[in-house]
Amino acid sequence: MPTDRIFYGTVSYGIAGHLVTVRRVHSTGSFRIEGFQHDRRQHATRVRVRSAILRAGRPEPRGTILLTCPTLPAERWSSATSLDLPIALAALDHDEFRVEKAICIGELDFSGELRAVRAALPFAQVALREQLPIICPPGNASECLLATQHVWVSRSLTDLLTVGSWAPPLEAYPEPGVHVEDLSLDEVRGSEAAKTALRKAAHGRKSILLLGPPGSGKTMLARRATTLLPRTVTQTERLAIATVYSTAGLHKPGPAWRPFRAPHHTASSAALIGGLRGHLGEASLAHGGVLFLDEITEFARAPLESLWPVQRDHCVPILHSDDPLPADFWLIAAADPCSCGWRGAEDIQRCRCSSNASASYQRRLDEIKKHFDVVVETESYRP
Numbered sequence: 275m276p277t278d279r280i281f282y283g284t285v286s287y288g289i290a291g292h293l294v295t296v297r298r299v300h301s302t303g304s305f306r307i308e309g310f311q312h313d314r315r316q317h318a319t320r321v322r323v324r325s326a327i328l329r330a331g332r333p334e335p336r337g338t339i340l341l342t343c344p345t346l347p348a349e350r351w352s353s354a355t356s357l358d359l360p361i362a363l364a365a366l367d368h369d370e371f372r373v374e375k376a377i378c379i380g381e382l383d384f385s386g387e388l389r390a391v392r393a394a395l396p397f398a399q400v401a402l403r404e405q406l407p408i409i410c411p412p413g414n415a416s417e418c419l420l421a422t423q424h425v426w427v428s429r430s431l432t433d434l435l436t437v438g439s440w441a442p443p444l445e446a447y448p449e450p451g452v453h454v455e456d457l458s459l460d461e462v463r464g465s466e467a468a469k470t471a472l473r474k475a476a477h478g479r480k481s482i483l484l485l486g487p488p489g490s491g492k493t494m495l496a497r498r499a500t501t502l503l504p505r506t507v508t509q510t511e512r513l514a515i516a517t518v519y520s521t522a523g524l525h526k527p528g529p530a531w532r533p534f535r536a537p538h539h540t541a542s543s544a545a546l547i548g549g550l551r552g553h554l555g556e557a558s559l560a561h562g563g564v565l566f567l568d569e570i571t572e573f574a575r576a577p578l579e580s581l582w583p584v585q586r587d588h589c590v591p592i593l594h595s596d597d598p599l600p601a602d603f604w605l606i607a608a609a610d611p612c613s614c615g616w617r618g619a620e621d622i623q624r625c626r627c628s629s630n631a632s633a634s635y636q637r638r639l640d641e642i643k644k645h646f647d648v649v650v651e652t653e654s655y656r657p
């Protein structure tokens with residue numbers, strides 16, 4: 275039995291895809307996979323692939339499958355389920371699968387159905403770079419089509435082994451329609467100065483801090499701020515946003531859509547910034563849109579200190595990688611004027627802060643203000 279036929283898969287690190295070659299190096303002995311860093315991951319893959327092969331009516335797989343990725347050390351592979359399909363094809367008799375060269379992605383479930391995987395768009399970018407077609411599950415087709423037209427869709431391992439059963443994806447999986455944001459800044463009553471400041475700050479995405487008492491519409495204003503950014507998302511920006519959302523395994527509503535991310539003030543540095551082991555944080559998920567930090571004075575110092583350089587450089591560096599994570603967002607934050615919230619709004623409610631509490635809050639606020647291009651006050655609306 276020949277042992278030299280190569281199949282192609284992909285893994286991701288950060289938002290970059292890497293080509294993995296998958297080949298059977300021994301055709302006898304028990305079914306093994308070599309190349310994964312973790313035994314547990316190897317075991318889980320082996321169980322899924324074996325079950326899918328048996329459910330496809332093929333004989334018990336035997337031999338050793340070797341995975342190699344010249345551009346990424348095994349300990350950095352963040353997505354391994356994407357390799358199920360090429361591993362299964364390498365484990366089958368070689369003549370069954372007649373496509374000479376293609377990148378195959380997809381997680382096999384125990385019944386042999388193909389499930390969508392994270393990072394399909396970066397994987398399709400690898401296919402484009404290598405000038406290979408990509409075979410993917412139906413759930414990944416629209417993402418892959420953003421990078422390349424050479425996309426074939428397969429629902430299951432059995433479908434794939436039946437030549438000619440691939441669905442042509444172009445008509446069947448169009449991109450979702452243009453998402454039109456319905457919210458408008460004019461719906462928020464009062465705070466005219468803040469609205470004007472937001473409209474001005476939107477040009478050049480100048481960072482803006484909204485200061486005002488509870489109920490003065492700070493969150494409502496921030497939520498509507500994405501509508502102030504240009505309606506037309508550029509091709510580069512659109513691809514970058516789509517790549518981030520594909521990598522995170524999140525749904526992106528449409529091509530003209532801009533993200534709005536509002537992490538809670540308990541967010542850790544890892545959650546806010548990401549970067550560790552190539553994982554995406556809120557800063558990258560807000561790329562091309564708005565990152566809104568409500569109650570910014572409540573955030574811990576460490577995550578905020580990590581945020582300022584990211585905001586300056588528009589990207590998050592990743593250890594051992596030349597491809598930083600994109601993080602070009604419009605930063606909008608909100609804070610109360612004092613710790614009880616009512617300073618300056620005594621006509622509504624009296625400020626109950628002690629002089630100590632007030633001084634300490636002001637010091638914290640002053641530290642934060644230094645990092646913003648614009649600071650503007652919001653007012654409670656009184657009809």
Ligand SMILES: [Zn+2]
Pocket residue numbers: 612613614615616617625626627
């Ligand atoms: Zn107060």
